[in-house]
Amino acid sequence: MSAYVLQQILNGLTLGSLYALVAIGFSMIYSIVRLINFAHGDIAMVGAFATLGLVAVDAPWPLTIATVLLTGGLAGITIEAVVFRSMRGAPQVTGFIATLAVSVVIQNTGIMIFSGQPRNFLFPSVMRERVALGPVTISLTDITIVTMTIVLLAILLILVKRTRLGIGMRAAAENLQVARLMGININRTIMAAFALGSAMAAIAGLMWGGRFGQIDPLFGFIPGLKAFVASVIGGVGSLGGAVLGGYVLGLSEVLFVGLMPSEYSGYRDAFVFFLLILILLVLPNGLLGRSAEERA
Amino acid sequence: MLEVSDLHVARGATHVLKGASLELRAGEIVALIGGNGAGKTTTLLTISGLLRPRAGRITFRAEDGAAHDLAKLGAEQIVRAGIVHCPEGRQVFASLSVAENLKAGAYTRKDRDGVRADLSWVYELFPILAERRQQMAGKLSGGEQMMLSIARALLARPRVLLLDEPSLGLAPQAVETIFEIIEQLNGRGVTILLVEQNAQMALEIANRGYVLQNGAIANTGTGRDLAADPNVKKAYLGMTQ
Numbered sequence: 369m370s371a372y373v374l375q376q377i378l379n380g381l382t383l384g385s386l387y388a389l390v391a392i393g394f395s396m397i398y399s400i401v402r403l404i405n406f407a408h409g410d411i412a413m414v415g416a417f418a419t420l421g422l423v424a425v426d427a428p429w430p431l432t433i434a435t436v437l438l439t440g441g442l443a444g445i446t447i448e449a450v451v452f453r454s455m456r457g458a459p460q461v462t463g464f465i466a467t468l469a470v471s472v473v474i475q476n477t478g479i480m481i482f483s484g485q486p487r488n489f490l491f492p493s494v495m496r497e498r499v500a501l502g503p504v505t506i507s508l509t510d511i512t513i514v515t516m517t518i519v520l521l522a523i524l525l526i527l528v529k530r531t532r533l534g535i536g537m538r539a540a541a542e543n544l545q546v547a548r549l550m551g552i553n554i555n556r557t558i559m560a561a562f563a564l565g566s567a568m569a570a571i572a573g574l575m576w577g578g579r580f581g582q583i584d585p586l587f588g589f590i591p592g593l594k595a596f597v598a599s600v601i602g603g604v605g606s607l608g609g610a611v612l613g614g615y616v617l618g619l620s621e622v623l624f625v626g627l628m629p630s631e632y633s634g635y636r637d638a639f640v641f642f643l644l645i646l647i648l649l650v651l652p653n654g655l656l657g658r659s660a661e662e663r664a
Numbered sequence: 665m666l667e668v669s670d671l672h673v674a675r676g677a678t679h680v681l682k683g684a685s686l687e688l689r690a691g692e693i694v695a696l697i698g699g700n701g702a703g704k705t706t707t708l709l710t711i712s713g714l715l716r717p718r719a720g721r722i723t724f725r726a727e728d729g730a731a732h733d734l735a736k737l738g739a740e741q742i743v744r745a746g747i748v749h750c751p752e753g754r755q756v757f758a759s760l761s762v763a764e765n766l767k768a769g770a771y772t773r774k775d776r777d778g779v780r781a782d783l784s785w786v787y788e789l790f791p792i793l794a795e796r797r798q799q800m801a802g803k804l805s806g807g808e809q810m811m812l813s814i815a816r817a818l819l820a821r822p823r824v825l826l827l828d829e830p831s832l833g834l835a836p837q838a839v840e841t842i843f844e845i846i847e848q849l850n851g852r853g854v855t856i857l858l859v860e861q862n863a864q865m866a867l868e869i870a871n872r873g874y875v876l877q878n879g880a881i882a883n884t885g886t887g888r889d890l891a892a893d894p895n896v897k898k899a900y901l902g903m904t905q
Contacts, residue, residue, distance in 0.1 A: 539757050539768045543757065547768070548713075549712055549750075550743065550816070550820065551739065551743030551744060551771050552768070
């Protein structure tokens with residue numbers, strides 16, 4: 369394999385990591401409340417803007433990370449408590465439209481506060497240095513993105529598989545009513561799903577900003593949409609599927625742009641959605657999704 | 665121990681319970697029988713806090729004498745108070761393992777040693793669950809899922825167990841086992857409210873029974889008396905004179 373292809377694969381893994389981080393929250397929220405949260409990508413934007421000042425002054429990174437996780441988590445909890453909670457039990461389409469509304473509100477609040485002008489979002493120069501990895505090079509930012517994603521996903525996996533909260537979340541995802549009969553506090557469980565999922569999205573927003581160097585109040589929309597596609601490709605509601613879908617999408621998008629003649633690179637988003645249609649034609653439940661009939 | 669008085673419950677536009685009253689005394693098995701749509705499941709769902717009554721009271725008196733009005737408590741507090749509802753249709757968490765289902769049953773409990781003791785107790789009660797503890801609950805047979813559903817409820821350490829149609833869709837042998845277990849549990853001091861289509865078997869093991877008709881109690885008596893009642897025989901036991 370040529371160095372060029374390897375390089376593209378590395379880039380695809382980085383982009384896939386970001387998609388996976390956003391997609392897992394998407395799936396987590398969907399699996400419990402059956403809500404396709406179109407405001408989820410905007411949480412990534414909120415995360416990036418929350419750390420804009422810290423990144424500009426080169427604040428110590430633990431502070432930046434803590435800030436982004438906290439802001440993201442709080443943003444998720446807030447929209448759940450203020451908007452979505454009152455719509456529980458409403459027809460699915462009501463919740464769906466509400467998430468679009470929340471998305472618009474978040475974006476416009478961002479524009480009101482920060483204006484629509486793109487802002488520079490530059491990690492310290494050491495993060496942008498590229499290190500050689502055999503025939504290819506990778507920036508420290510990208511290494512951080514990939515390793516941080518793996519660490520965060522591992523933590524999340526342990527949390528969902530091994531802890532009491534995780535059992536409550538999975539039980540609630542499967543059958544909300546029966547979970548209540550077990551004495552599982554549904555409000556707290558849903559809140560935890562929003563907090564965790566949104567924190568993941570926010571940190572993806574921080575890394576997205578650092579990788580592409582610019583942010584604006586509307587930038588969360590496309591990653592949010594792609595993460596949605598990733599979670600559908602993986603099988604909506606399946607956490608493993610969301611991660612797999614994120615990487616499949618990131619890799620194929622980058623390889624499409626990298627391997628096709630350059631005049632096609634403008635079609636990358638079209639390609640993503642074409643891929644979605646193709647996968648759903650063959651596997652209507654996504655790569656790892658369970659069929660609807662199996663669901664309680 | 666548990667007293668339901670003049671309960672009115674609506675589901676959507678349908679007024680399902682229209683002044684139902686019943687009582688459970690400590691240590692009893694009480695059967696609640698009635699036709700489809702009479703309001704049996706609705707009664708249980710209201711006791712366990714998933715449905716809110718329009719009117720009426722549900723009073724639970726714990727051993728220490730404290731009285732709770734369940735209509736004012738949330739589902740979580742009702743489980744904590746010791747009233748546990750084992751739902752209709754073996755609704756186990758299919759994608760969770762047997763062991764995880766049991767952990768979910770013990771969700772409200774903080775006494776780790778007690779939970780561990782109860783775990784080995786239910787594994788003794790249902791050896792098949794011990795064998796399959798790592799298996800996905802969805803892969804179990806119907807009878808095994810029912811056992812898991814009961815075992816899961818037991819892990820919450822119920823003082824009152826609400827059982828909704830435990831025999832539904834099970835092979836006769838599995839039904840036999842389930843009813844034996846119900847009597848065994850009762851022997852250990854668990855008060856049981858048993859909703860059953862299989863009125864005959866339910867009345868056989870029950871101390872007392874209630875017949876629910878159109879959302880209200882139409883008849884009550886000891887299990888034996890009800891089983892001998894000509895109207896009950898005709899309507900629910902499939903017998904004609």
